[in-house]
Structures are given as structure tokens and as C-alpha cells.
Amino acid sequence: MDNRRDWAHCSRVHAPLLSLPDANPSSPRQNCGLGGYCTPIESSLARPEHDALVCSHAHVKRGETLYRLGDRLSSIYPIKAGCFRVSAITERGDHQVIGFYLRGEILGLDAVATQSHTSTATALEDSEVCIVPFEHFERLCAKSGPLQQHFHKMMSREISVDRNMMLLLGSMNAEERVVSFLLSLSARLVARGYSPVDFNLRMSREDIGSHLGLKLETVSRTLSSLHEQRLLDVDGRHFRVLDVPGLKRLVGEPESAR
Amino acid sequence: MDNRRDWAHCSRVHAPLLSLPDANPSSPRQNCGLGGYCTPIESSLARPEHDALVCSHAHVKRGETLYRLGDRLSSIYPIKAGCFRVSAITERGDHQVIGFYLRGEILGLDAVATQSHTSTATALEDSEVCIVPFEHFERLCAKSGPLQQHFHKMMSREISVDRNMMLLLGSMNAEERVVSFLLSLSARLVARGYSPVDFNLRMSREDIGSHLGLKLETVSRTLSSLHEQRLLDVDGRHFRVLDVPGLKRLVGEPESAR
């Protein structure tokens, strides 16, 4: 209802406006940077309903949080630009990075059940999100089958991603974890039009370690080892993958499978 | 559409019937054994819509699978009685237990995104599930706000549970994992009317280990250690919790926290 309170810590909040593509579609299908999130709305809603999905945008500067553990769920947040780190905290106080979210992915889906966020989302670079008031969104879902289906798939995809992480955390050694992480990140970057072999990460070794259930030293050592194996060039946060098949072999993918 | 094919491996398939409470409501609020799943339907749908959520039931004998990795999504499956082990498999071939599902919980939500199951559900005892054709269900959701909201919460809860598992797998030692598992299972059993301190598990040490990212020997050793600490009595698969506060202390919950 009133989003204002939640946004005190954000740089600025735009007045409500349509969440659809900016006038400059620089890359194809970059609608609102939502990677398919807005598309079903655009393609399948009648005009009045279409216009009804208004939302604000918010800019979140590097290091600022979009929402924190315990905040009431008011909205979900498709990422329009930038990237976020989502981390949770245990009773004991140690916290762990749940995942990294890129442009086109949706933040806040974990809060639907409890009506309050169970994690904290922090911008890893200056970023921009759409603010989709959840109650409003749910009502619209009921009016549009395709929108509803799309939302269900988003939630379900979230579950699938988390399960892959569980597999990683439960049964892989350090090298497999790091390689798996790099390969999956690479795939997500490709889908956003970046190079699959040449990328800059926004997160620290500690963030990566926390996400993979490893200590930062182990991440560093593993990256060095991959470099020695001539599979990867590492220069700080800049990565260049030299041997994709080689990496895939390390995580047990015969690469020509299926 | 045609559920028949998927059910060849199940003991028997009932003719379609209403998924609502049997005539003998032995325990309060045991509607269909769905622990709240059917409740919103019952309470918030108009009569014709209510009657429209027909579904079949299926009996799955101990050791049989309800669905397998790769099966097409046709339905989701609220558990009416019994319990299931859901496991996934990595490219490498080793598989891991994603979770254990009890009466009232819903199987199959991970498949919505890809339209095909990414895991295998195996009955740990003779069980019975409702078969809710997903397309049909989605249409009904659109007609009923409360049903839709309830479904969203179910999906979201699944995400929350998975995230707790990620915390466990990423940052706890063997003892903390086992204790955490026991406490959370205890809580779920209580919610179903069982004793919180006295329960029989249906799964093997290997299943537990696979779920917790441990080897079966480690699970066994840890249970023995908890017994030596006078926190737990273990007799095969029968457990009796002796000291709940003590256990909570082990996982870092000061028990009077907040």
C-alpha cells in the first residue's frame, strides 16, 4: 500500500509509471530489462489491464539494501539494471549468501509465504528495480492466464535453482563448486547478451565463498588451481574462461551428453 | 490431460472424485489430509466451483515412485497419507535427497517451470496422494483469489524451506545438521498431531545422510554422540528426544531468544 516507508534507505523513488520498455530498446527483447517478465503482460493483456500494471522504479546504489530481513512484503522487484546479492542469516548470527540476482530476475519471491522477507538484498553495483506491489500483482494475475502462468513459472524456477544449489552444497568438493558456479554464471550472462567466456564479477571472494559454502581462501586457492590447469585466466574480478569443455569435465558433464 | 500413462507404476488409481474430506473426520481439520490445502477451497469457493476441483487419488506402495525425473508435469500431488522421499540426481550420477514430504505437503511444485519433473518422489511407506491436474488447477486459481493466494504461499514456503536447507548445508557441521534436522522434523510432526519428542522415522541413515550432505556413518556416529550427551534416545528408527533445550543450544538457538 504505502511503499514509502520501505524506501528511506534507497537513493530515490520514482513516481509511479508504467513498467514497460523505455523508449530506447537498445538490445532486442530488453523490455524493461525484465527478460520475459513484462513480455507476457505486453502480449496478452488487453490494453486497460496492460496499463493497469503500473509500478514505481527505484534506484539502489552499490552497497545499499533493497529490503532487509524482517521487512514486510509489499512488493516484488524485477531487476531492471544492475545486480544484487541476497543473503540470509541463521539464528546463530552467521550469514550466508543465498544467491546473486541479475537483470531480469525477480527479487522478493521468498516473502510471499510469510508476508515478510527472510533475507536481505544488497546491490552489488548501482542498480534499478521495478516495484510491483504484490497485492495488486496478484489481482492482475487472476485476470490474465498467461501472466499467472508466467508468475508460477518464475516461482518454480526459483525452486529449481535452489535445488541445484542444494546439490552443489551437499555433494561437491571445492573445485566442483567453483567450476559449477562459474559455468552457471556464464550461462546466465550469455542469456543477457554478454560474452560467455569473458566477464567481470561484482562480488568479492568472500561473497562467492559464502554462497558456495567455502572459505574465501579456499575460493582463491581453487581459482589459482584452475588457472594452473590452464582452464581459466583470473585477474582480480575479471575472468576469462579458456577451456569450457575442460571445466565441464571437472563437474562430470561429458559435455556431449543428452 | 491423460493421467493414465503416468500411473502404470502405481498400485491403483481411483476414479475421479472430490478431493474433499472423507466422511470420517477422525481428527480435527484433517480435511483430505491436506493440512489447509483444501480448506481455502472449501471456505471460499462458491459451490459449483468447489465441486469443480475434482481429482483422482492414487495409492503408492512403499518403495514405489509417484513420479520420476523427466516425467512430464501433469499434476501436483497433495499428500493425503503417508510420506515421501524426493531426490534429485546430478549430471555425474550421484543422487541426493532433496527433502522428505509429510501428509499435507504438496509434491511436484518444482516442475511448474520446466513442465517436467526435476526429481523423483518415492513413497517411504504405503501412501496416498490426491492428483490435482495442474492446468485445471491453474484455471481454478484464476477464479478464486484465496485459492490463488494459498497456492502462491505454498510455492513460496517451498522456497523458504529450500533456503533453510542451503543454510544448513553451507554453514553447519555434522552435529548441527543432524540436530537441526531432528528439531525441524519434530516441529512438523507436532503440527500433524504427533508427539514432538517421540517418533519413528521412515527413512534410512543413508537417506538422512544424503539429505544433510553427510555420509551414513557420520549420521550414525552423530546420533550416538547425542545419545552419550543424554539428549536423545535412539533405537533404530525410533527416536525419543530427552532434552529439547539442550538440542536447541547445540544449533545456537538460545531458546528464549528474540
Add this chain to the structure above:
DNA sequence: CGGGGTGTTGAGTCCACTCAACCCTGGTGG
């Protein structure tokens, strides 16, 4: 009686952790 499935316990190994030193870079201030 033997045999398979399940669980417990012991001995030794190894991988990731801890602790620590050091490097590099960018920023700040004398």
C-alpha cells in the same frame, strides 16, 4: 542355518579450515 539389508564402531587419510604473512591497489593526508 545362511544371507541380505541396515546400523554401529574403529583406524587411518585427506580435504578444507584456521591462522598468519605478505602483496597489491586506491585513497587520504602530511
Add this chain to the structure above:
DNA sequence: CCACCAGGGTTGAGTGGACTCAACACCCCG
């Protein structure tokens, strides 16, 4: 300008917890 510092990253040495391998106990069932 350089000195200094803080944060992030790398690398080394040693430790410990979970793993591997193995033996054995137990129970159900033939």
C-alpha cells in the same frame, strides 16, 4: 611527492572433522 592505511586477494603451514575402508552386530525372512 611520498607515507601510510584499509580492504581485498594470494599463498603457506599446520590442524581437525568428515570421509573411506573395514569389521562386526542385529533383525527379519527365507
